[in-house]
Amino acid sequence: MMNRLAQETSPYLLQHAHNPVDWFPWGSEALQKAQQENKPVLVSIGYSACHWCHVMERESFENEQVANIMNAHFVCIKVDREERPDVDAIYMDAVQSMGVQGGWPLNVFLMPDAKPFYGLTYLQPRQWINLLTSVQSAFAEHPDQLADSAEGFADQLNLSIREQYNLSDTTPVFSSELLETMFRKLAASFDTVKGGPRRAPKFPMPSIYGFLLRYYQVTQSEDALKHISRTLNFMALGGIYDQIGGGFSRYSVDDQWFAPHFEKMLYDNAQLVSLYSEAYSLTKNPLYRHIVFQTVAFLKRELTSPEGGFYSALDADSEGVEGKFYTWPTDELQAVLGADFGWFSELYHIAPDGNWEEHEGVGRNILHRVVSNEDFARKQDIPVAELETQLTSVHQKLLTVRDRRIRPGLDDKILCSWNGLMLKGLVTAYRVFGDDSFLKLAEQNAGFIQLKMTHPETGQLWHSYKSGGKNTEGAPTITGYLEDYAAVIDGYLALYQATFRENYLLEADRLARYTLDHFWDEADHLFFFTDQSAEPLIARKKEVFDNVIPASNSLMAHNLYTLSLLLEKPVDGAPAYGLLVEAMLGRVQPLLEQNADYLTHWAALYALRVKPTVEIAIVGPEAEAFRRDIDQRFFPNKVLAGTETTSNLPLLENRTTINGETAIYVCYNRTCQLPVTTVEEALKSLGA
Numbered sequence: 246m247m248n249r250l251a252q253e254t255s256p257y258l259l260q261h262a263h264n265p266v267d268w269f270p271w272g273s274e275a276l277q278k279a280q281q282e283n284k285p286v287l288v289s290i291g292y293s294a295c296h297w298c299h300v301m302e303r304e305s306f307e308n309e310q311v312a313n314i315m316n317a318h319f320v321c322i323k324v325d326r327e328e329r330p331d332v333d334a335i336y337m338d339a340v341q342s343m344g345v346q347g348g349w350p351l352n353v354f355l356m357p358d359a360k361p362f363y364g365l366t367y368l369q370p371r372q373w374i375n376l377l378t379s380v381q382s383a384f385a386e387h388p389d390q391l392a393d394s395a396e397g398f399a400d401q402l403n404l405s406i407r408e409q410y411n412l413s414d415t416t417p418v419f420s421s422e423l424l425e426t427m428f429r430k431l432a433a434s435f436d437t438v439k440g441g442p443r444r445a446p447k448f449p450m451p452s453i454y455g456f457l458l459r460y461y462q463v464t465q466s467e468d469a470l471k472h473i474s475r476t477l478n479f480m481a482l483g484g485i486y487d488q489i490g491g492g493f494s495r496y497s498v499d500d501q502w503f504a505p506h507f508e509k510m511l512y513d514n515a516q517l518v519s520l521y522s523e524a525y526s527l528t529k530n531p532l533y534r535h536i537v538f539q540t541v542a543f544l545k546r547e548l549t550s551p552e553g554g555f556y557s558a559l560d561a562d563s564e565g566v567e568g569k570f571y572t573w574p575t576d577e578l579q580a581v582l583g584a585d586f587g588w589f590s591e592l593y594h595i596a597p598d599g600n601w602e603e604h605e606g607v608g609r610n611i612l613h614r615v616v617s618n619e620d621f622a623r624k625q626d627i628p629v630a631e632l633e634t635q636l637t638s639v640h641q642k643l644l645t646v647r648d649r650r651i652r653p654g655l656d657d658k659i660l661c662s663w664n665g666l667m668l669k670g671l672v673t674a675y676r677v678f679g680d681d682s683f684l685k686l687a688e689q690n691a692g693f694i695q696l697k698m699t700h701p702e703t704g705q706l707w708h709s710y711k712s713g714g715k716n717t718e719g720a721p722t723i724t725g726y727l728e729d730y731a732a733v734i735d736g737y738l739a740l741y742q743a744t745f746r747e748n749y750l751l752e753a754d755r756l757a758r759y760t761l762d763h764f765w766d767e768a769d770h771l772f773f774f775t776d777q778s779a780e781p782l783i784a785r786k787k788e789v790f791d792n793v794i795p796a797s798n799s800l801m802a803h804n805l806y807t808l809s810l811l812l813e814k815p816v817d818g819a820p821a822y823g824l825l826v827e828a829m830l831g832r833v834q835p836l837l838e839q840n841a842d843y844l845t846h847w848a849a850l851y852a853l854r855v856k857p858t859v860e861i862a863i864v865g866p867e868a869e870a871f872r873r874d875i876d877q878r879f880f881p882n883k884v885l886a887g888t889e890t891t892s893n894l895p896l897l898e899n900r901t902t903i904n905g906e907t908a909i910y911v912c913y914n915r916t917c918q919l920p921v922t923t924v925e926e927a928l929k930s931l932g933a
Contacts, residue, residue, distance in 0.1 A: 254711040255325040256656045257293040261302060265312035268323045271332055279320040279357040285384045286355040287319040290326050290333050293656040294495070294508035294558040296567055297367045298350045303565075304370045311374060318381040319354075326351075327557060327660060328709050330726060331775050334786050339398050340364035354380050359783050360395035402784035405769050410836060414770070417830040419854040421463070427841040427848050428460050428469065434842070436500065440476030445500035449480060449493060451516035452795045452846040458523055459852035459881055470527075477524055481536050484611040487571060488593065489643050491536075491543035493517055494561075495793075503613055504601060507561040507568040507653070511548060511663045512794050514540055515555075518670035522677040527879035532617060537674050544667070545686060550659060553693035554710065555667045560654035570653050572601060572609035573643075581646050585639050592621055658711040661698045661725055664690060665732025666794070672739040676876040684743065691740060691749070694733055697721070705759060705776070706730055724779045727772050727788065730760045731800035738807050743876075745868060745887040747894065750811060757808055757822070760801065770828040771798050789833065795846035802829045803850050810860055810884045812895060813915075830854070853882050857913045859931055862896045863887035865907025874924040880931060 251262040253270055261268055269275035271288075279286045289306075291298035305311045315321050326333035326349065336353040339361040346366070353364035368376060384391060406412065431453070436443040441450075454473050461469045480486060483502030485494050492514050494505030518540055525533040548556045563570040575597055579586045592614055594600055599608020616624075622632040671687035674680070698707045698721060706729045707721030737753035740746070764772040766787070774788045774797060788796045809823035833847050841848040861883055863871050868887040875885070886896040895915075902908050908920040909927040921927050 250323060255293075255328050255658060255709075256654070257291060257295075257298075257325040257327075258323055260293060260299075261306060261323050264302065264306045265309045265316075266306050266321050267312075267316045268321050271322055271324050271329055275320050275322050276357070276359055279355075282320070283357060284318065284320050285380065286322060286357065286359065287315065288322045288324060288332070288336060288351075288353045288355060290324040290336065290351040290353070291349045292325060292327050292558070293654065294510065294560045295349045296506060296508070296561045297348075299560075299562060301350050301367050301373075305368075305373050308370060311370060311377075314374060314377050314381075318377065318384075327656075328658070328723060330728065331779070331782060331786070334774065334788065335402060335782055335784050336361055336364065338402055338786070342398060342401050356392055356395045358395075360392075360399040362391045362395040362398065399783050402786070405766075406771060406787055406789055406832065407769055412832060412835055414828075415831045415834055417827055417834050417851075417854070419851065421855055423838060424460065424463065424848075424852055424855050427837060427851070428457075428464075428466070430840055431456075431842060431845070431848075432468065432472070435472050437472075437475075439501055440472065440479045441500075441502070443500075446496045446498050446506075447485075447500060447502060448496040448793055449485075449513055449517060450793060450845075451513075451520045452791045452849065454520055455523070456841075456845040456849040456852065458527065458879075459849045461527070462879070462881055463852055463855050473524060474528060474530070477521065477533065478530075478617075479615075481521075481532050482614045482616075484613040486536070487543070488612040488614070489571075489640050489647065490547075491539035491541075492547075493540070504611060505568075507571055509548075509559040511544075511555050511557050511660075512666055514544060514548075515663065515666035515670040516794070518544075518667075519673040522670075522674045523879070523881065526677045526877065534678065537678065538680075541671070541674060541683065541686070547655075549686075550657070550693075552697065553689040554659035554697065555664050555690065556655060556657045557660055557663060558656040559652075560656070563651050563653045566604055568601075568609075568611070569604060570647065570650050572611055574607050574609055575599060577646075578610070578643075581642055582639055585635065588625060588635075589639055592616075658709050659693075659698075661694065661706050661708050661710075661729040662732040662794075662797075664694055664698070665729065665734075665736045668694070668736030669732070669739050672736065672743050676739075676743050679873055679877075687736075687740060687743075691736070694736075695752070698725075698729075704755065705763075706733060706756070724776050726776070726779075727760065727764050727774050727797040727801065728794070730756050730764075731797045731804060734760075734804045735800055738804060738811075741811075742885040743872075745863075745872070745885075745889075747892065750894070753804070754808060754812055757801075757804060761825075770825075770832045772801055790843040791846040792843065798829065799844070799846040799850065802826055802847065805829075806850060806853070806858075807884055810858060810896075811886060826850075856882065859883045860896055860912040860915070860917075861885050861927070862900050862910040862912065862917070863907065864891075864897060864900045864910070865889065865902040865905075867907040871907055871909060871924055871927075875927065878928060883931075 247262055248268045250258040250268050324332050337347050341347050348366040353361050355361050434442050441447045457469045457473050479502050485497045485502045485505045492509050495508050495510050496506055498504050518537055521533045521536045561567050582589055593612045595610050599610050601609050601611045618632055619629055622629040668687055668690050671683050675683035697710055706725030708723040708725050708729050710721045734753045734756050737749045741750040763776045766773055771787050774786050789798050790796055791799055805822040806826045837844055866889050868889050888897050900910055903922055906922045910917045910920045911927055911930050
C-alpha cells in the first residue's frame with residue numbers, strides 16, 4: 246500500500262508513504278479536492294527527527310480504523326516543516342493564537358479555503374478518534390460558525406508587526422543603559438548552578454550566548470562571562486553532548502543537561518561550532534577547542550554529502566527505541582573497556598543498573614560528566630596528557646562498537662539555510678583555530694551552494710535539495726525563503742573576511758540586493774519570509790523573534806550592517822544598507838526594551854552599535870598572516886577587508902603598503918588612523 250507521498254523526496258513524507266491514510270503533499274491538488282467535495286482539511290506537520298511524530302504515526306496514522314475515519318471525512322495533507330517553513334509558520338501562529346501550546350506533530354483543521362479553525366499537537370489514538378468525530382460533526386452541523394472563526398484567525402495572521410505590537414516608527418537610540426536593561430531582564434531567568442535557563446526542558450539557544458559575548462565585550466561584565474562559561478561547560482560535559490562521537494542533541498528534557506532528546510540537528514551543531522569557537526577565542530578553555538574539533542569531525546563523518554552539502558538531521562530513535570544507539574548497558578561497557586572500566590565509570594557516572602531508562606529489562610547509561618579533564622586528572626594523580634591519551638583510546642573503542650549498531654534514521658535532504666549556518670560555523674572555527682581543514686570543508690560547502698542551490702539564470706536561491714522520487718536528477722524545486730538568503734549571506738560575508746576572496750563578498754551583496762527587491766516591506770521596515778514570486782498562502786508572514794535559530798530578519802539586519810561597513814553604497818536608488826538597518830532596529834527597539842528573551846540576535850546587533858565598529862583594512866603580501874593573528878583575539882565588533890595587492894573595495898581603495906611592508910589601517914566610520922605595520926600596534930590601538 247502506498248499513497249501520494251511515495252513520489253516525494255522529503256524523508257519525513259516518505260516515512261508516511263505506506264500509511265493507510267490517503268495523504269496528499271501540500272499543494273493545489275489537495276486544496277481543490279477539499280473545495281470540490283466540501284470537506285475540511287487536516288494538515289499534519291512534523292519533521293523526520295521528531296520523536297512524537299513517530300509515535301503518533303505508529304499509534305494513529307498506521308491504524309486502519311483511524312485512517313478510515315480520516316479518509317472518509319477529511320482531505321489529509323502531510324507537511325515537512327523543514328521543507329515548508331512558510332506553511333508551518335502560518336499554522337503554528339494560528340494554533341498559538343487559539344491558546345494552544347505549539348509543538349510537533351502539529352495537527353490543524355482548516356476550512357476548504359485553507360483558513361484554520363482548530364489545532365493541537367500529539368493525541369493518543371482514542372482521543373484522536375474522538376476529536377476527528379467531533380470536528381466532522383461540527384463541520385457538518387455548524388459550517389457558518391466554523392467559517393466565521395476561521396476568518397477571524399486568518400485576519401489575525403495577516404496583521405503586520407506594527408499592528409500586532411502597536412509599534413510606531415522610531416529612530417534607534419544606542420545606549421549603555423538600554424543594553425544593561427536587556428541584560429538584567431535576561432539574567433533574571435539564568436540558572437546560576439547548571440547554566441542555561443532556570444527551567445526544563447533546556448535548549449542550547451546559541452543566540453543568547455552570542456549576545457552575552459558581545460555584551461561582555463562592551464561591559465566586561467563578570468556576571469555575563471560566568472554565565473557563558475557555566476552554560477557552555479555543563480552543556481559540553483552533559484548528556485546533551487555525544488561524549489563518544491561528538492555533536493549536540495536538540496535539547497535536554499531535564500534541567501541538568503543530562504537526558505537529551507537524542508535527535509541531532511544540523512542547525513544546532515552549526516551554531517554551536519560558531520559559539521564554542523568564539524568562546525574559546527575569549528577564554529582559551531581547552532574544553533571548547535575539543536568540542537569544536539570533535540563536533541566538526543562528527544559533521545564531516547555523518548552529515549556531509551559526497552557533493553559537499555550537509556544533511557539535515559539524525560533521528561532520536563533506532564529500532565523504534567529513543568536513544569538506543571547512544572546509550573550503554575553497564576555490562577557492555579565492562580566487556581569493551583576491561584581494565585579501563587573503573588576510572589571511566591567514575592568519570593562518566595555509570596551506574597550498575599544504568600543511570601537512565603530500561604529497555605527490555607536492562608538499564609542503560611547516558612554518558613555524562615561534571616568535571617573537566619584537568620580536575621579529574623588531578624583527582625587520579627596523573628598528568629592531563631596521560632588522561633587525554635586514555636580517553637582517546639577508550640572513546641575510539643566505544644565508537645567502533647557503536648558503529649556496528651543499527652543507526653538512527655538520516656534525514657538526507659539538504660537545506661540551504663542550515664547549510665548557510667554550517668558555512669558560518671566552519672569559517673568561525675577556521676578563523677579562531679587556523680585549521681586549514683575547516684576552511685577546505687567550508688569552501689567545499691560554499692561551492693555546493695553556488696552550484697546546486699543557486700539558480701543559474703535568475704540567481705535566486707533554492708530552499709531544499711535531494712534526489713529521488715519526482716526529483717530523480719536532484720534538481721531543487723522549492724523557492725528560497727528569507728532564511729536561506731540570510732544564512733547564506735552571513736556565511737559568505739564570514740568567508741570573505743577569512744580569505745579576502747572578493748567573489749564571496751560580491752555574491753553576498755548580490756543576494757542582499759535580491760532580498761530587497763523580492764522580500765522587503767517598506768511599510769513595515771522588515772522583510773517578508775517568502776519571495777514575492779512564491780506560492781501565495783492565506784498570509785504572508787515576517788519572522789521577527791529569535792528562537793533556536795535566529796529570526797531571518799535579525800540575521801538580515803546583521804548582514805546589512807556588515808555590508809554597510811564593507812561596501813556602503815545606495816542599492817538601485819534605495820536607501821543605503823546602513824539606513825535600512827536603522828529602520829529595522831527602530832522597528833524592534835520597543836520590543837527590545839520590554840524583553841529581549843526572544844530577540845537576542847537583535848540584541849547582539851544592538852550591542853555592536855553601542856560603540857563604533859572598527860573597520861580593519863590590511864594591504865600587502867602578509868595580509869593573510871596578519872588576518873590570522875588578528876582573528877586569534879576576541880574582538881567581535883569588527884569587520885576585516887584585505888588584499889595582497891590593490892582593490893577597488895571602499896575600505897581598500899587607495900590604501901597602499903608602507904615602503905613595501907604590509908600595512909594595517911584601523912578605521913571608524915570610514916576615518917582611518919595612521920597605518921601601522923605590525924599586528925601588535927594595530928591591536929594596541931583597538932585596546933584588544
